[in-house]
Amino acid sequence: EVHLLESGGGLVQPGGSLRLSCAASGFTFSSYAMSWVRQAPGKGLEWVSVISGSGGTTYYADSVKGRFIISRDKSKSTLYLQMNSLRVEDTAVYYCAKQSPHSSRYGVWDPWGQGTLVTVSS
């Protein structure tokens, strides 16, 4: 069974940094693209970033480009999101998600982790 477990969330001041982790199990980690999607409190879903299975290709939402870095460690089956220059508007639950094996195109996510809350506040 596929399992994704995020960690690393917490309270950080504006301008600070945080690194999220997503430990994956139950599948061949390097065979699937992985993504981060966030959800501000009481709001909808916002895609943040994606990384290919090999780690060689990444894309970012404009709202985080230049501040966030997505990466993955094949040996640890772990996905990361390094978040720098954090803003109040980055406050959200951050979900990691695995590319669905059924879709013929990147961008369909199944399953998702349970999420980790990041709060940016002074």
Next chain:
Amino acid sequence: DIQMTQSPSTLSASVGDRVTITCRASQSFGSWLAWYQQKPGKAPNLLIYEASSLESGVPSRFSGSGSGTEFTLTISSLQPGDFATYYCQQYNTYPWTFGQGTKVEIK
């Protein structure tokens, strides 16, 4: 960016009702659209991909249709576990974008 607009934002329905949610895109993009269900405090769950393909394990009362700029999610007979928020998402063009969500409430 492709803007996704769902309607209605909130829907009140009863168990057994047929429910339809619409998702409209600001640009045409074929069938690269997914639907997710999210219950309070939980992660989203994939229902439909490629606009009309049912994800394995998802009950057949869920169906999707459409292409181009207009898409629909239909629940043929609403069950108690279906009261949740539903999101459409396009994955044709970066940045991938979601609709604002449709909350299905008990009438």
